[in-house]
Amino acid sequence: xxxxxxxxxxIQGRNTEVQEIQLLEKWIEFGKPESxxxxxxxxxxxxxxxIGRIDxxxxxxxxxxxxxxxxxxxxxxxxxxxxAGYKNMTNIQRASLPHSLSGxxxxxxxxxGSGKTLAFIIPVLEKLYKARWGLEDGVGSIIMxxxxxxxxxxxxxLKSVGKHHGFSAGLLIGGxxxxxxKDHVNRMNILICTPGRLLKHMDTTPNFDCSQLQVLVLDxxxxxxxxxxxxxxxxxxxxxxxxxxxxxxxxxxxxxxKDLARLSLKDPEYIAVDEESIAATPNRLQQKVILVPLDQKxxxxxxxxxxxxxxxxxxxLSTCKQVRFVHEAFKKLRPGIPLKCIHGRMKQVKRxxxxxxxxxxxxxxxxxxxxxxxxxxxxGVDWVVQVDCPDDVATYIxxxxxxxxxxxxxxxxxxxxxxxxxxxxxxxxxKIPVEFDKPNTKRLQSxxxxxxxxxAKYKDLxxxxxxxxxxxxxxxxxxxxxxxxxxxxxxxxxxxxSLGLPMTPQLRYLNxxxxxxxxxxxxxSVPQNSAKKDFIRLKPSNDLxxxxxxxxxxxxxxxxxxxDGDDAKAIAADNLPTTRVLKKKKLKINVxxxxxxxxxxxxxxxxLPPLARLADIGTTDSGLLDxxxxxxxxxxxxxxxxxxxxxxxxxxxxxxxxxxxxxxEKYKRARNEEEDDDEDDFSGSDxxxxxxxxxxxxxxxxxxxxxxxxxxxxxxxxSLAEQEELALKLLSxxx
Ligand SMILES: Nc1ncnc2c1ncn2[C@@H]1O[C@H](COP(=O)(O)OP(=O)(O)OP(=O)(O)O)[C@@H](O)[C@H]1O
Numbered sequence: 001x002x003x004x005x006x007x008x009x010x011i012q013g014r015n016t017e018v019q020e021i022q023l024l025e026k027w028i029e030f031g032k033p034e035s036x037x038x039x040x041x042x043x044x045x046x047x048x049x050x051i052g053r054i055d056x057x058x059x060x061x062x063x064x065x066x067x068x069x070x071x072x073x074x075x076x077x078x079x080x081x082x083x084a085g086y087k088n089m090t091n092i093q094r095a096s097l098p099h100s101l102s103g104x105x106x107x108x109x110x111x112x113g114s115g116k117t118l119a120f121i122i123p124v125l126e127k128l129y130k131a132r133w134g135l136e137d138g139v140g141s142i143i144m145x146x147x148x149x150x151x152x153x154x155x156x157x158l159k160s161v162g163k164h165h166g167f168s169a170g171l172l173i174g175g176x177x178x179x180x181x182k183d184h185v186n187r188m189n190i191l192i193c194t195p196g197r198l199l200k201h202m203d204t205t206p207n208f209d210c211s212q213l214q215v216l217v218l219d220x221x222x223x224x225x226x227x228x229x230x231x232x233x234x235x236x237x238x239x240x241x242x243x244x245x246x247x248x249x250x251x252x253x254x255x256x257x258k259d260l261a262r263l264s265l266k267d268p269e270y271i272a273v274d275e276e277s278i279a280a281t282p283n284r285l286q287q288k289v290i291l292v293p294l295d296q297k298x299x300x301x302x303x304x305x306x307x308x309x310x311x312x313x314x315x316x317l318s319t320c321k322q323v324r325f326v327h328e329a330f331k332k333l334r335p336g337i338p339l340k341c342i343h344g345r346m347k348q349v350k351r352x353x354x355x356x357x358x359x360x361x362x363x364x365x366x367x368x369x370x371x372x373x374x375x376x377x378x379x380g381v382d383w384v385v386q387v388d389c390p391d392d393v394a395t396y397i398x399x400x401x402x403x404x405x406x407x408x409x410x411x412x413x414x415x416x417x418x419x420x421x422x423x424x425x426x427x428x429x430x431k432i433p434v435e436f437d438k439p440n441t442k443r444l445q446s447x448x449x450x451x452x453x454x455x456a457k458y459k460d461l462x463x464x465x466x467x468x469x470x471x472x473x474x475x476x477x478x479x480x481x482x483x484x485x486x487x488x489x490x491x492x493x494x495x496x497x498s499l500g501l502p503m504t505p506q507l508r509y510l511n512x513x514x515x516x517x518x519x520x521x522x523x524x525s526v527p528q529n530s531a532k533k534d535f536i537r538l539k540p541s542n543d544l545x546x547x548x549x550x551x552x553x554x555x556x557x558x559x560x561x562x563x564d565g566d567d568a569k570a571i572a573a574d575n576l577p578t579t580r581v582l583k584k585k586k587l588k589i590n591v592x593x594x595x596x597x598x599x600x601x602x603x604x605x606x607x608l609p610p611l612a613r614l615a616d617i618g619t620t621d622s623g624l625l626d627x628x629x630x631x632x633x634x635x636x637x638x639x640x641x642x643x644x645x646x647x648x649x650x651x652x653x654x655x656x657x658x659x660x661x662x663x664x665e666k667y668k669r670a671r672n673e674e675e676d677d678d679e680d681d682f683s684g685s686d687x688x689x690x691x692x693x694x695x696x697x698x699x700x701x702x703x704x705x706x707x708x709x710x711x712x713x714x715x716x717x718x719s720l721a722e723q724e725e726l727a728l729k730l731l732s733x734x735x
């Protein structure tokens with residue numbers, strides 16, 4: 001255990017702390033850069049120039065310095081930075097820290113992976129240190145992040161570089177024990193949080209007080225300020241003091257006057273270190289865009305994964321349901337690399353665990369945009385694959401920014417549908433150096449047949465596939481940018497079949513006529529300034545693939561990791577059929593066929609029994625499946641069907657039995673209740689509602705309830721004869 005410090009040492013410590021703070025304040029005041037200037041434009045300070053006080057009134061210059069040690073920051077922080085391995089500053093740090101350390105508001109924009117986190121954590125720690133903030137002072141700084149994972153990551157950086165400071169810090173995010181947080185939140189100096197959780201504490205935690213706040217930070221500021229968080233953020237800001245320092249950072253920054261007015265920034269410094277740079281994305285990032293028809297996206301993705309088995313691949317899909325389906329289905333197909341998935345519907349602990357695992361080993365992580373912003377996978381992501389088109393250019397930049405971080409290299413590929421080619425133009429308008437190419441489909445492996453078999457085998461997979469289908473189409477339908485996202489141009493039947501679904505699920509909000517009118521191929525124009533200046537006429541989606549045989553096409557699928565022979569073996573081992581380029585045929589529709597059956601046609605347009613289709617796929621040029629194998633497979637499937645049939649019957653019998661028992665119980669309960677009701681009536685309770693039909697009740701207004709009941713009982717007991725007798729008596733007495 002640490003020996004407690006003597007009083008003498010403590011006083012000395014405090015004195016040196018006060019002295020250090022005085023020195024830092026004078027140093028900062030002496031050398032702060034001109035407002036509006038960019039310290040990056042100053043010549044770098046020599047490595048061996050003096051640091052700190054030079055004589056009575058002169059201090060070293062720090063605007064233009066390149067090392068953390070040359071900054072006017074506390075020794076505690078310098079030690080923390082050194083121990084965490086940070087020595088030289090990145091551009092955004094060099095440009096913003098001289099301003100932010102002198103207390104100015106900052107609006108900082110720099111590419112993904114360029115070190116923005118330290119650019120705001122350093123001024124937060126220093127501001128509180130110089131204000132001599134202590135436990136009893138409460139919340140001094142709030143750092144907001146749009147996602148829990150990012151907040152958790154920021155918390156990690158804060159803990160590592162701020163470990164020599166005595167501040168308390170708390171992570172307030174959904175998925176954590178709210179009641180536990182409630183007990184501690186008032187004692188926290190620095191809060192790292194998501195907007196929703198912070199607001200919950202503001203609304204419900206007794207004595208939660210942010211009135212002394214010194215610094216507010218919004219990481220991924222454009223996201224936090226957009227419509228999704230508007231209500232929460234407005235409510236939070238209305239409860240914060242106006243007199244504070246505000247730091248906003250993002251790779252895609254907002255300059256909207258409205259947003260800034262909401263935050264009441266005071267003459268903010270606009271620091272955009274990459275404004276002159278040609279690209280808005282890291283220079284070490286290689287970016288490709290390829291045209292992939294919707295019904296071949298999964299084939300392309302599967303083939304891509306098979307060709308990059310030794311990589312760490314981050315795959316973006318639009319919806320949670322798609323992520324779940326692709327993950328579950330591909331896992332069952334065993335590609336030979338660990339597969340993981342993450343999405344917003346998962347428990348927080350599991351999300352964190354999966355991210356940790358992904359950082360540690362080669363694997364594929366299927367994700368929604370929950371991982372698109374801010375996450376730093378420790379330079380580990382080799383490929384970012386965007387299977388579904390991002391909502392906008394900003395989302396594209398953040399997604400690809402998960403690779404090529406700091407000084408590492410990275411690669412990305414975006415699949416675009418023929419109807420989404422406008423996105424390519426948008427990327428080029430924003431100076432994003434994407435290379436457009438046609439995929440080399442020679443090695444494309446089809447998975448739709450396998451998915452159909454999987455769906456038949458695993459009952460729980462079919463609803464997943466249906467939901468994946470529905471949520472994807474709905475996501476396109478709901479997109480605001482109709483120039484890029486046009487739901488009527490989606491080949492929805494082909495898409496449904498490509499997920500292995502026997503029938504296209506119904507979409508009530510869509511008019512089939514609109515879709516069918518638009519789905520036949522339209523000419524696809526490739527923007528003039530893209531890498532390949534040609535036009536592709538897309539008729540049926542597969543025609544595109546036939547055109548892409550030239551040598552120059554993007555050979556995404558030919559990786560160093562698998563050679564021709566290896567690949568073929570891999571296919572044979574997996575029993576995967578190679579891709580067949582099919583011509584679109586006119587389908588003959590039999591309206592009388594039973595609902596739920598899938599009709600398959602041969603080359604001539606004749607119907608085929610379902611099993612024959614399997615055999616047909618297998619017997620392609622490669623001859624991977626011989627006749628005997630096919631027959632074996634047939635027998636296997638027949639056996640499978642028999643057992644499944646028996647299982648179904650048993651299940652059905654069980655269900656019916658349960659239903660019968662339930663009905664019996666219900667009937668018994670109803671009878672018992674009737675009996676109870678009768679009893680209730682006779683005991684005289686709840687009379688209004690349970691009056692027995694036909695019985696008359698006479699009340700004496702002065703008598704109490706018991707008496708009334710007795711009277712009622714008595715009245716019921718008088719027979720007709722007695723009543724007549726009574727009436728006669730009455731009449732005779734009247735005369
Ligand atoms: N000065 C530095 N020296 C060395 N490495 C650094 C430095 N600053 C940051 N890094 C490293 O660079 C990586 C990216 O940093 P960071 O996560 O802060 O980027 P970012 O700009 O916030 O990215 P994004 O826009 O995606 O959120 C991290 O691994 C971080 O440790």
